[in-house]
Every structure is written in structure tokens, then in C-alpha cells.
Amino acid sequence: MVDALFTVLQRPNFLTFVILFLWGFYIMVTRFNLVKKLIGLYLVQTSVIFFLVSISAKKDATVPVLLSTTEPVQAASYLNPLPHVLTLTAIVVGVATTGVGLALCGAIYRQYGSLDEEKILEKLE
Amino acid sequence: MRYVFSGWTVPLGIEWVADGFASVILALFSVLGLLGVVFTGPTSPKDLGGRIVHYYTLILLLVSSLTGIVFAGDLFNLFVFLEVAAISSYALIGVAGGRALFAAYRYLILGTLGASLYLLGVSYLYAVTGTLNMADMAEKIPLLLHSKAVVGGLLFMFIGLGIKMALVPFHAWLPEAYTHAPYSISPILASLVTKVALLAWVRIIYWVFNASIVIDDIPVLLLVAVVGALAAVIGASLALAQRDLKMIFAYGGISHIGIILTGIGQGNPTGFVGGVFYLLNDAVMQASLFFLAGVAFCHYGVRTIDDMGRVGKQAPWLTGSLIIVALGMIGLPPTGGFFGKWYIILGALEAGNYFSVAAVLLATLLTLAYFVKLFESIFRQPSTRVEVPSGIIPLSFKLTLGVTSAAIMILGLYSSPIIQLLLSQALPPGL
Numbered sequence: 001m002v003d004a005l006f007t008v009l010q011r012p013n014f015l016t017f018v019i020l021f022l023w024g025f026y027i028m029v030t031r032f033n034l035v036k037k038l039i040g041l042y043l044v045q046t047s048v049i050f051f052l053v054s055i056s057a058k059k060d061a062t063v064p065v066l067l068s069t070t071e072p073v074q075a076a077s078y079l080n081p082l083p084h085v086l087t088l089t090a091i092v093v094g095v096a097t098t099g100v101g102l103a104l105c106g107a108i109y110r111q112y113g114s115l116d117e118e119k120i121l122e123k124l125e
Numbered sequence: 126m127r128y129v130f131s132g133w134t135v136p137l138g139i140e141w142v143a144d145g146f147a148s149v150i151l152a153l154f155s156v157l158g159l160l161g162v163v164f165t166g167p168t169s170p171k172d173l174g175g176r177i178v179h180y181y182t183l184i185l186l187l188v189s190s191l192t193g194i195v196f197a198g199d200l201f202n203l204f205v206f207l208e209v210a211a212i213s214s215y216a217l218i219g220v221a222g223g224r225a226l227f228a229a230y231r232y233l234i235l236g237t238l239g240a241s242l243y244l245l246g247v248s249y250l251y252a253v254t255g256t257l258n259m260a261d262m263a264e265k266i267p268l269l270l271h272s273k274a275v276v277g278g279l280l281f282m283f284i285g286l287g288i289k290m291a292l293v294p295f296h297a298w299l300p301e302a303y304t305h306a307p308y309s310i311s312p313i314l315a316s317l318v319t320k321v322a323l324l325a326w327v328r329i330i331y332w333v334f335n336a337s338i339v340i341d342d343i344p345v346l347l348l349v350a351v352v353g354a355l356a357a358v359i360g361a362s363l364a365l366a367q368r369d370l371k372m373i374f375a376y377g378g379i380s381h382i383g384i385i386l387t388g389i390g391q392g393n394p395t396g397f398v399g400g401v402f403y404l405l406n407d408a409v410m411q412a413s414l415f416f417l418a419g420v421a422f423c424h425y426g427v428r429t430i431d432d433m434g435r436v437g438k439q440a441p442w443l444t445g446s447l448i449i450v451a452l453g454m455i456g457l458p459p460t461g462g463f464f465g466k467w468y469i470i471l472g473a474l475e476a477g478n479y480f481s482v483a484a485v486l487l488a489t490l491l492t493l494a495y496f497v498k499l500f501e502s503i504f505r506q507p508s509t510r511v512e513v514p515s516g517i518i519p520l521s522f523k524l525t526l527g528v529t530s531a532a533i534m535i536l537g538l539y540s541s542p543i544i545q546l547l548l549s550q551a552l553p554p555g556l
């Protein structure tokens with residue numbers, strides 16, 4: 001048990017990811033306000049993006065541009081650009097989803113005059 | 126056939142793969158997408174609230190992103206196309222406003238959660254293998270099967286795509302979203318959007334992971350078959366409890382997703398081909414059912430099965446195609462549904478999974494039960510002699526109902542060449 005705790009503490013980025021993910025999920029499940037649910041969803045998406053960045057982190061590495069053309073290439077001294085590019089795409093996708101969600105929230109508010117899930121469900125009955 | 130984008134060689138660049146599997150499915154999906162647009166035609170847009178331009182834009186976006194999902198050769202592009210398809214379907218459901226808005230919102234919350242889980246699975250696999258290309262990953266995976274990250278990645282991908290394909294524990298968004306969506310949109314959603322998530326899952330499990338994988342003593346395919354069997358039975362029994370036409374058809378679709386997964390999960394060529402053939406049939410049948418619900422409401426003003434009895438005998442097109450679709454859904458011989466189930470059951474017997482056979486048969490019986498309920502209300506109800514407000518059925522309604530009903534029969538009558546084609550062209554490499 002102590003060992004497991006120690007292992008977890010050695011990887012603080014994974015711990016942060018798990019906390020962010022569960023936090024976002026908790027908000028999505030417990031809150032009745034539609035915009036708050038969207039915030040929880042955004043937190044979940046961000047946690048996944050954070051995970052993707054954190055697995056590609058390297059110490060003492062530089063941007064993936066060759067420093068010298070004569071010396072042999074040391075892979076350990078360059079960052080992997082791919083996860084960062086993926087992250088960028090995932091952020092764009094997340095922003096688009098949130099945008100559609102907020103637009104839906106706006107339309108729901110105009111229609112039902114409320115953003116509270118329970119009140120909307122009452123009106124739907 | 127492979128297309129490499131801008132000349133980068135494959136593990137570095139992005140590619141599109143058009144093998145037999147993708148081509149067969151894409152041909153059918155394009156035809157169904159076209160039919161969906163034809164169905165909207167001149168008369169039914171009254172349920173779109175006048176937003177014709179939005180509808181056509183979004184439907185084009187949806188169909189092209191579905192093409193992308195079928196063709197994508199690497200896992201991350203698959204994610205991006207899944208999200209494009211999902212965003213356009215949220216917008217399509219909510220396009221007319223009204224009750225559909227709230228259903229679209231719920232779909233958005235669950236669907237995006239599923240996509241995030243899928244992305245998490247992809248990043249796990251990327252962390253282990255260092256590649257995103259499916260063919261490249263398939264070479265590296267066999268050495269890493271005992272890694273916990275692979276197990277976690279596979280699990281997250283399955284849950285994520287399971288939400289997208291409305292597998293049973295995660296199906297809550299589907300009936301509401303499809304029922305409240307405008308009538309000209311739900312056929313395309315029901316026949317294509319959930320199926321395409323299922324296809325992505327089949328692509329991953331058979332083309333990336335090997336067909337006969339056992340990770341840490343967990344037989345993954347058997348697990349898929351068991352989940353599919355449960356989904357088949359639960360979906361059909363929930364459909365039995367509904368009165369609303371679209372609600373019944375939506376739950377029927379959930380049950381069919383389970384039947385397809387049962388076939389896919391047998392891990393032998395017969396079961397696999399049966400599953401894919403049933404998937405083709407199911408896409409046609411779902412489109413047909415929701416066209417039917419659309420004609421029933423837009424032309425006759427019928428929403429529930431009790432009203433169906435009022436209309437039944439005065440609507441030959443509606444009743445005729447309903448009978449053919451019912452034959453297909455139940456799985457009676459001359460239709461494609463029968464041959465799909467037949468091959469799935471053969472595959473299950475070959476693999477010795479009698480549980481799957483029992484589940485498919487039970488789901489068939491339950492399907493029979495809810496169609497008997499439907500036909501009872503059409504034919505056995507005392508005729509109320511109420512004149513239904515109806516003119517001549519518009520050509521686009523006749524065309525879509527006719528083409529889908531004919532396709533159900535043709536898929537059945539020509540099932541043997543189609544199955545042979547699938548067996549020779551569409552099998553994954555490991556099978």
C-alpha cells in the first residue's frame with residue numbers, strides 16, 4: 001500500500017490527470033445547470049489533453065530542429081513534436097464541441113427560459 | 126488501395142486505406158445518404174422549421190466525415206472524423222428546435238465523453254507503441270500484449286466507442302435523440318452514425334489487434350460476444366415496452382447493434398462475415414424503418430402504434446413496406462436479415478458459443494413479439510372508419526420506401542454472392 005502510494009507520488013502528472021478527469025466527471029454527474037455540465041465536460045477533455053502532453057515531456061530536450069548537421073543525431077535531446085500537434089488538434093475539436101454545446105444551451109434557454117435540468121424536465125412532461 | 130497524403134511515407138505520414146471492407150461499406154453508406162437527402166425532398170421540410178440550408182450543409186458534412194471514418198488509416202484521424210461526424214449530428218438533431226434541443230444536448234454530453242475516452246485510449250497506445258498508423262501498430266502490438274497500458278487503452282477505446290455506438294449500458298442517449306430528431310434526419314442518423322462507430326471498433330480489434338487476442342488471460346473477443354448478446358436481448362425487450370413508433374425502432378436498432386457484435390465476436394470467418402453482412406442489412410432496415418415513421422407522421426399524422434391501426438388499411442405503401450421490413454427485422458427467409466442471422470449462428474456454433482446462439486434466438490423472438498404487437502394494432506383493431514387526411518403520396522416518399530424495401534429483399538436473394546465477395550475481399554489479415 002505504501003509502496004503503491006510512493007509509486008503514484010513519483011508520477012505527479014498522472015495523478016494530476018486522474019484528479020482532473022474525475023473532478024470533471026463528478027461535475028458532469030452532480031450538477032443540474034447545463035452550462036456547469038459543459039464546464040465539467042471541458043475539464044474531462046482538458047485532462048486527456050494534459051495526459052497526452054505529459055507523456056511526451058522530456059527533460060533537457062530542445063525543439064525538433066537539428067542543431068548540427070555534422071554530429072550524429074541524439075534522439076534523447078529532441079522533443080517529439082507529434083503529441084503536441086495531436087494536442088493542438090484535440091484542443092480545436094474540444095473548442096468546437098464546447099461551442100456547439102453552448103449554442104445548444106442558448107437555444108434551450110430561449111425556448112424554456114431556464115438552464116436548470118430539473119425545471120426543463122418539468123416543462124417537458 | 127492506399128492513398129498517402131502529400132508524399133510522406135507511411136509511418137510518418139497520414140494515409141487513407143480503401144480495402145475491400147471499407148469499399149463495400151462505403152458504397153452502401155453513400156447510397157443510404159443519398160436516399161436520406163431524397164427523402165427530405167419537397168414536402169417533408171416542414172418538420173425542419175424552414176432551416177433547409179442548415180440541413181443540407183450539415184448533411185454533407187456528416188456524410189463526408191463518415192467517409193473519413195471508414196477510410197482513415199490511423200487512429201488519430203479516426204478520432205477527428207468521429208468528432209466531426211458527432212458535431213454535425215448534434216447540430217442536425219437540434220436543427221429544428223423544440224424538444225430535440227434537450228435530446229441533442231444530452232447526446233452531446235455523452236458523445237463527447239465517449240470521444241474523450243477514445244482519445245485517452247489512443248494516447249495510451251501511442252505511449253506504448255510510438256505510432257498511430259494502424260498497420261504499423263499492428264506489427265508492434267504482438268510484442269506488447271502483456272503491457273497494462275495496452276489493456277487500458279483497449280478498454281478505454283471500447284467504452285468510448287461503445288457510448289458512440291449505443292451499446293447497452295451506454296445506450297441512454299439514443300432513443301430520446303432519435304425520437305425527437307426531425308423526421309428527415311433520423312433515418313440517416315439511425316442507419317449510419319451508430320454503425321460507423323461499430324465499424325471503427327471492428328477495424329481496431331481486427332486490423333490493429335490480432336483476431337485471436339488473449340491479453341492477460343482475458344479473451345477479448347469472447348467478452349465482446351457476451352456484451353453483444355446482452356445488448357441484443359435487453360434492446361429487444363425494451364422495444365417491446367414502447368408505444369411510440371420511433372421509440373420502438375430506436376430500441377430495435379440497439380438490439381441489432383448487439384446482434385452484429387455477437388457475430389463479430391465469434392473470431393472465425395463465418396461469424397465475422399455474418400456480422401458484417403448483418404451490419405449492411407441493418408443499415409438498410411434502420412433507414413427503411415425511420416423513412417416509414419417519417420411517412421407515417423408527415424403524410425398521415427401517425428405517431429404511435431395505436432394510431433397505426435387507424436391508418437393501416439388505407440395506406441398500402443406504408444403497410445406493404447412495413448411488412449417487408451418486419452420480415453427483415455425478424456429474420457424470415459427471403460430477406461437479408463435471415464441470412465445475416467444464419468451466418469452469425471453458424472459462426473457461433475463453429476466457435477462453440479451456445480450462449481450467443483441462444484441470445485440471437487431470444488432476441489429474434491422478442492423482435493417477433495413487438496412486430497406482432499404492431500401488426501395486431503393494424504389489422505385486428507375494429508375499423509373506426511375515420512378518414513385519414515391524405516392526398517397522393519409524394520414521389521420521394523414512394524421512392525425511398527420502395528428502394529429500401531427492394532434492397533432488403535435483394536440483399537436476401539443475392540446473399541450468397543455477397544457473402545462470397547465479403548469472404549474473399551473483406552476478411553481481416555489474421556482471420
